[in-house]
Amino acid sequence: MTVKKTPLYDEHVKLGGKVVDYAGWYLPVQYEGLIPEHEAVRNAAGLFDVSHMGGIVVKGKDALAYLQYLLTNDIASIDDNQVIYTMMCYPDGGVVDDFLVYKYDNEEYLLVVNAANTDKDFKWMIDHKKDFNIIIENKSDQIAIIAIQGPESEGILQKLTDTDLSKMKPFHFDKDVVVSGVECMVSRTGYTGENGYELYLATEDAVEVWNALLEAGKDEGIKPTGLGCRDTLRFEAGMPLYGNEISKEITPLEGGLKFFVKLDKEEDYIGKEALNKQWDEGLKRKVAAFELKGRGIPRAGYKVQKDGAEIGHVTTGYMSPTLKKSLGVALIKTEETELGNEIDIVIRNKPVKAVIIKRRFL
Amino acid sequence: MKVVKGLFYTEDHEWLKSEGDEAYIGLSDYAQDALGDIVYVDLPEVDDEFDKEEGFAAVESVKAAADVYMPAGGTVTAVNEDLFDNPELVNEDPYENWLVKIEVADKAELDELMTSEEYEKFLDEEV
Numbered sequence: 175m176t177v178k179k180t181p182l183y184d185e186h187v188k189l190g191g192k193v194v195d196y197a198g199w200y201l202p203v204q205y206e207g208l209i210p211e212h213e214a215v216r217n218a219a220g221l222f223d224v225s226h227m228g229g230i231v232v233k234g235k236d237a238l239a240y241l242q243y244l245l246t247n248d249i250a251s252i253d254d255n256q257v258i259y260t261m262m263c264y265p266d267g268g269v270v271d272d273f274l275v276y277k278y279d280n281e282e283y284l285l286v287v288n289a290a291n292t293d294k295d296f297k298w299m300i301d302h303k304k305d306f307n308i309i310i311e312n313k314s315d316q317i318a319i320i321a322i323q324g325p326e327s328e329g330i331l332q333k334l335t336d337t338d339l340s341k342m343k344p345f346h347f348d349k350d351v352v353v354s355g356v357e358c359m360v361s362r363t364g365y366t367g368e369n370g371y372e373l374y375l376a377t378e379d380a381v382e383v384w385n386a387l388l389e390a391g392k393d394e395g396i397k398p399t400g401l402g403c404r405d406t407l408r409f410e411a412g413m414p415l416y417g418n419e420i421s422k423e424i425t426p427l428e429g430g431l432k433f434f435v436k437l438d439k440e441e442d443y444i445g446k447e448a449l450n451k452q453w454d455e456g457l458k459r460k461v462a463a464f465e466l467k468g469r470g471i472p473r474a475g476y477k478v479q480k481d482g483a484e485i486g487h488v489t490t491g492y493m494s495p496t497l498k499k500s501l502g503v504a505l506i507k508t509e510e511t512e513l514g515n516e517i518d519i520v521i522r523n524k525p526v527k528a529v530i531i532k533r534r535f536l
Numbered sequence: 537m538k539v540v541k542g543l544f545y546t547e548d549h550e551w552l553k554s555e556g557d558e559a560y561i562g563l564s565d566y567a568q569d570a571l572g573d574i575v576y577v578d579l580p581e582v583d584d585e586f587d588k589e590e591g592f593a594a595v596e597s598v599k600a601a602a603d604v605y606m607p608a609g610g611t612v613t614a615v616n617e618d619l620f621d622n623p624e625l626v627n628e629d630p631y632e633n634w635l636v637k638i639e640v641a642d643k644a645e646l647d648e649l650m651t652s653e654e655y656e657k658f659l660d661e662e663v
Contacts, residue, residue, distance in 0.1 A: 208598045209573045493575040
């Protein structure tokens with residue numbers, strides 16, 4: 175498989191980005207350094223190229239009915255120009271993918287999916303199209319996405335547009351925003367736990383808008399920010415990553431995402447029965463947050479023990495750049511997830527003490 | 537990348553500075569740069585014994601953990617405890633901020649390591 179370049183590839187190289195193959199795309203892990211970039215997003219603003227993410231459009235008379243059948247959240251609950259987070263599950267409750275759904279109207283939606291899952295999702299959607307009167311289009315290669323995130327992001331973006339951003343509520347979007355002379359769709363969404371916006375635009379306009387934002391945010395301290403801090407930021411904000419906290423093997427209920435699974439949704443949907451059954455029977459394991467008390471850094475995949483017996487594994491762990499503590503999330507036996515419970519994280523074959531804490535790290 | 541003359545180097549980017557029967561061991565400039573901002577250093581204890589090429593320490597950045605291997609076998613006589621509170625010292629000056637000091641078991645093993653000239657060539661050609 176050839177690795178793809180986003181329209182901003184040359185900019186990443188010019189800015190000194192450490193470019194790697196991520197989910198089949200050349201993207202920067204970092205430019206100046208993960209920690210200064212992480213801090214820029216928490217304290218000022220960061221600019222991410224997230225053009226690798228997939229964009230799948232569902233349109234037609236049955237668009238809403240189809241999405242209600244396919245997805246775990248209640249897609250009927252949102253208005254036009256609103257965004258909702260949802261899971262797409264297998265019949266056994268495992269997760270195909272998690273993503274945002276943008277509602278243009280009852281007959282047209284945009285799904286913004288994980289890059290690594292785009293082809294799998296598209297195939298899954300086609301395979302479950304049934305007799306719904308809809309068209310499914312994979313527009314991933316035609317859309318560039320730029321995310322500006324951080325407390326200064328509204329002020330910086332406002333300098334480049336006449337649209338009044340203060341009127342845009344979280345999880346809403348405007349299809350017709352002109353940014354630096356370029357037509358964009360702008361949503362107040364992100365993956366960092368900070369206020370921020372995501373700009374959807376034609377690939378050929380990406381460089382113009384990227385550079386205009388970097389220039390406009392100079393005084394506020396905007397920095398180009400890479401994939402490295404994207405993950406530490408989302409982790410600190412308590413957000414899941416597909417493949418870590420949820421996956422084909424880990425259901426959204428186990429992943430702590432019950433709020434986005436409407437167990438009593440009127441319509442039948444793929445996974446509904448299995449998820450209801452799992453919930454009614456009680457979860458045997460679920461994710462819980464912990465703080466390491468001994469020295470070391472918990473990493474995804476490390477084993478978790480209680481009194482020497484294995485009880486699960488770490489799904490994500492870091493030395494938190496904001497809190498300067500070793501924090502993690504682990505998928506462990508439900509009876510061990512009580513706040514204050516002491517567990518051991520096995521780091522290089524040695525058990526290191528940790529204690530269960532609330533998932534709200536920040 | 538900075539390479540200091542007079543030290544020995546490995547293909548895993550450790551350096552060794554020989555002083556009589558003892559030697560200081562650290563990470564090369566290339567290694568610290570590849571890891572990025574170092575936030576944690578895990579070191580062995582004094583009197584721990586290691587064979588050549590055995591993992592004896594771990595250095596971690598936010599994103600990654602890397603094992604550090606012994607350039608030569610020996611017994612640890614000192615560890616650089618400054619790195620526990622200030623792991624970023626390895627980024628700031630990787631040649632000044634050694635990880636451990638060892639008593640070298642067999643000095644003949646040093647002959648198998650690269651000189652600074654050979655390591656510079658290795659960086660140019662192999663990396």
